[in-house]
Amino acid sequence: MATQAEHSSTNRRDFLYVATGAVGAVGAAAVVWPLINQLNPDASTLALASIEFDISAIPEGQSVTITWRGLPVFVRHRTAAEIEEAKAVPLAELKDPQTDEERTKEGHEQWLVMIANCTHLGCIPVGESGDFDGWFCPCHGSHYDTAGRIRRGPAPKNLVVPPYEFVSDTLIQIG
Amino acid sequence: MSEHSTYTPGNAVEKWLDDRLPIIRFSKEHLMDFPTPKNLNYWWTFGAILVMCLGVQIVTGIILAMHYTPNVGLAFDSVEHIRRDVNGGRIIQAVHAVGASMFFVALYIHMFRGLFYGSYKAPREIIWILGVLIFILTVATAFMGYILPWGQMSFWGATVISNIFSAIPVVGENIKQLVLGGFAVGNPTLNRFFSLHYLLPFVIAAIVGLHIWALHVPGNNNPIGVEVKESRDTVAFHPYYTMKDLFAMVVFLIPFAWFVFFAPDILGHPDNYIMANSQVTPAHIVPEWYLLPFYTILRAIDFNVLFIDSKLGGVIAMGGALVMLLVVPWLDTSKVRSGTFRPMFKWFYALFVINFIGLTYLGAQPAEGIYTVLAKVCTAYYFIYFLVVLPVLSRIETPKPLPTSISESVLGKAHA
Numbered sequence: 001m002a003t004q005a006e007h008s009s010t011n012r013r014d015f016l017y018v019a020t021g022a023v024g025a026v027g028a029a030a031v032v033w034p035l036i037n038q039l040n041p042d043a044s045t046l047a048l049a050s051i052e053f054d055i056s057a058i059p060e061g062q063s064v065t066i067t068w069r070g071l072p073v074f075v076r077h078r079t080a081a082e083i084e085e086a087k088a089v090p091l092a093e094l095k096d097p098q099t100d101e102e103r104t105k106e107g108h109e110q111w112l113v114m115i116a117n118c119t120h121l122g123c124i125p126v127g128e129s130g131d132f133d134g135w136f137c138p139c140h141g142s143h144y145d146t147a148g149r150i151r152r153g154p155a156p157k158n159l160v161v162p163p164y165e166f167v168s169d170t171l172i173q174i175g
Numbered sequence: 176m177s178e179h180s181t182y183t184p185g186n187a188v189e190k191w192l193d194d195r196l197p198i199i200r201f202s203k204e205h206l207m208d209f210p211t212p213k214n215l216n217y218w219w220t221f222g223a224i225l226v227m228c229l230g231v232q233i234v235t236g237i238i239l240a241m242h243y244t245p246n247v248g249l250a251f252d253s254v255e256h257i258r259r260d261v262n263g264g265r266i267i268q269a270v271h272a273v274g275a276s277m278f279f280v281a282l283y284i285h286m287f288r289g290l291f292y293g294s295y296k297a298p299r300e301i302i303w304i305l306g307v308l309i310f311i312l313t314v315a316t317a318f319m320g321y322i323l324p325w326g327q328m329s330f331w332g333a334t335v336i337s338n339i340f341s342a343i344p345v346v347g348e349n350i351k352q353l354v355l356g357g358f359a360v361g362n363p364t365l366n367r368f369f370s371l372h373y374l375l376p377f378v379i380a381a382i383v384g385l386h387i388w389a390l391h392v393p394g395n396n397n398p399i400g401v402e403v404k405e406s407r408d409t410v411a412f413h414p415y416y417t418m419k420d421l422f423a424m425v426v427f428l429i430p431f432a433w434f435v436f437f438a439p440d441i442l443g444h445p446d447n448y449i450m451a452n453s454q455v456t457p458a459h460i461v462p463e464w465y466l467l468p469f470y471t472i473l474r475a476i477d478f479n480v481l482f483i484d485s486k487l488g489g490v491i492a493m494g495g496a497l498v499m500l501l502v503v504p505w506l507d508t509s510k511v512r513s514g515t516f517r518p519m520f521k522w523f524y525a526l527f528v529i530n531f532i533g534l535t536y537l538g539a540q541p542a543e544g545i546y547t548v549l550a551k552v553c554t555a556y557y558f559i560y561f562l563v564v565l566p567v568l569s570r571i572e573t574p575k576p577l578p579t580s581i582s583e584s585v586l587g588k589a590h591a
Contacts, residue, residue: 036353039367045357065454070359072454117359120486122338123331124456139335139460140474141542153542154477156484 045070050175052167055111063127065116068174072116072124073162075172078146083109085133086147093151096158100147103161113164113172114148120155135159181208205391210409211416212397214585218292219395220423221285223416227424228278229383233376235271236320243323245369247362250325251450269439275317276442277431279465282310290503291524293512294396300504305386307500309379314466314497316375319368321463326447331460333360333368339473342487359453399584400512401577408581459541467538468531468557472496474542475554492554499561507565511574519572527560 048069055075058064063076078086086100104112116124123139130136131152132145142153149158164174182203184190193200242261244253257264286306289295295303318336322329337360340351356363394403403409410416434442442464446457462470476489483491514520533553540546578584 039353039356041352041355041357042363045361045363067454070357070361070453117334117338120338121335122359123335123460124454126458138458138541139331139456140477141547154474154485154489156486 050173052171052173054171056170060110063112065124068115068162073174074112074114074116074127074148074159076112076114076127078110078112080110082133082146086145086149089145089147089149095150096156098147098149098158103147103149103158105166108166108169111172112148113161113174114159115162116159118142118155119150119157119159120153125159205412206417207411207413209391209412210394210403210406211412212395212403212408212581213410213415214397214399214581215395215416215419216398217419217423218284218288219397220420221281221288223420224281224424224427225278225285226383227427228274228281229376229380231274232271232278233380235267235274236373236376238267239271240369240373243369245323245366247325247365247451250323250365254324265439266435269435273431273434273439273442275320275463276434276465277427278313279317281427282313283465286310287528290527291514292396292398293400293507293509293514295504296507296512297504298393299390299396302386302389303504304501305382305389307497309382309386310500311497312375312379312382314469316372316379317463318466319372319375322365322368323372324447325365325451327449327451327455327457328444328447328460330360330451330453331456332462333364335460336462337364339490339493342490344487361453396512397581398513399515399578399581401579401581401584404580405582461539464535464539467536468534469493469496469538471534471538471550472554472557475547475550477542477547492558496557499558503561503565506561507569509569509572509574511577516575516577517568517572518575520568523560523564523568526556530556530560 051066051068053066053075055077058075058077060077061079063074065072065074067073083100091097091099100109103114118125118137118139120137120140120142123137125135125137125142125144127135130143132143134146134148134151135144136142137144137153137155140154142155143151144155144159145151147158148161150156162174164172167173182193182200184193184199189199192198239257242253242257242264244250254268257268259265261267289303289306318332322333337351337355340354341347343350352358354364355361356367394409397403444461449457461467470493473489473493476492477485478488479485480488509517509520511517514524530553533549534557537546537550537553542550578587
């Protein structure tokens with residue numbers, strides 16, 4: 001009887017074959033995943049996720065570069081002329097349209113906080129230069145304006161504004 | 176071509192070994208008696224030179240790893256330690272660094288030789304494809320090696336190249352973090368690049384083995400591109416080509432030694448003698464010279480194409496410039512292998528070589544003014560050559576008459 005069933009139909013064998021293969025594949029994937037996941041940022045890297053910074057020492061028209069999660073961050077105290085210039089730009093002219101208000105915190109428009117890596121390939125742009133009075137990336141020639149928005153060159157996006165908030169008027173918390 | 180074996184075991188021990196592991200037979204067939212076209216010119220010596228280069232890099236690399244420390248705080252100093260304190264370290268480190276450049280000199284010549292003489296055409300497509308894989312792996316290995324001294328160019332080169340991954344839509348940022356092991360290039364990056372830089376040369380060596388295996392099935396192409404027809408078209412690999420290759424290696428080692436002894440740093444960049452600083456980008460980032468052509472292609476795309484933004488566009492162009500090489504055997508369908516007999520191909524090929532040198536030059540120039548225009552023109556010709564020129568020429572060109580055999584061409588030349 002059993003012999004006959006085996007001969008007449010291979011369904012059971014096929015099922016076992018596919019099921020074994022499937023379980024084996026899942027098992028292999030489960031083994032491979034930790035071997036790949038170890039490449040991801042480790043706990044000590046993730047632990048640096050939040051910092052506080054006192055901005056009171058930065059005079060108008062100057063900026064500092066600080067480090068957050070291993071990344072350089074620009075904190076710029078903008079002049080009134082720079083803010084004016086940024087606000088005067090029509091959105092239609094922008095590659096990555098964002099208003100100046102969207103890039104600053106209400107009541108703190110003079111402060112511009114941005115990750116200092118060019119959104120093209122990560123170089124640090126040079127401040128107060130380029131054709132739009134903002135930043136110029138010497139690596140591949142991207143020009144940013146006084147709000148850190150991309151205006152010309154290969155970079156696809158505006159300089160990234162990290163998550164941050166004003167703890168007080170002179171203290172910001174990034175991350 | 177194992178049927179050409181002339182090996183008969185000389186004594187009882189060889190006979191015993193031959194029945195169990197025919198390693199002497201194999202060596203005699205493939206390293207000594209292998210029938211090789213008798214008209215190979217010096218462009219054909221670069222295969223052997225490349226094997227030597229790989230050997231030099233592996234030997235010096237293993238030694239350097241005994242003295243090097245892959246840690247962001249110590250790496251820069253440990254390289255200086257090798258150069259100043261380790262016995263003979265000054266020379267060994269210089270051989271490894273200069274050796275990378277010489278490796279690429281030989282690699283490019285070897286590839287351009289294949290492109291001119293049609294060495295990628297049937298039945299040698301697999302040899303060519305394996306060669307392209309070796310080239311891509313060598314680029315990756317050299318790039319990771321350049322990170323290890325942890326100078327400014329190391330750090331910013333790594334930053335720029337790893338940002339290529341972030342151009343991938345949706346998952347790009349996650350892949351970049353996976354590759355770097357952090358949000359920016361840092362200690363985890365240095366550690367894993369060191370590990371991979373040690374591993375990849377052995378992977379390359381394995382693929383070189385396959386490359387030579389695939390070569391030994393149809394045998395060598397040759398400067399007239401006419402297949403071997405009879406045994407008098409060939410000579411034994413040893414001593415004829417072992418000696419020729421050896422002589423070429425010695426000549427190749429002269430400029431190599433000159434660089435090592437008199438100008439070990441001239442091919443590098445002075446900024447790499449400043450320790451890596453994540454807060455300051457050098458005014459002008461340039462990769463090593465051998466990556467410049469592809470770097471130019473990467474940054475030539477500074478405009479959006481439909482829904483593809485400029486950054487992803489540049490990455491696709493650079494990747495495409497490499498991956499396209501894999502299908503060259505099917506783009507050039509001309510039955511005539513050697514460029515010598517292709518009157519139109521010759522000129523487009525010459526222009527391609529000049530264009531490639533142009534791409535190299537432009538990669539080292541700032542991305543502004545006339546340079547960005549020229550970069551676009553040169554990038555365009557690079558792609559046009561493969562995607563338009565080669566397929567079209569295959570159809571419209573009338574090649575010159577081919578010699579009937581290698582022997583005829585060699586003897587004809589001698590009597591002319």
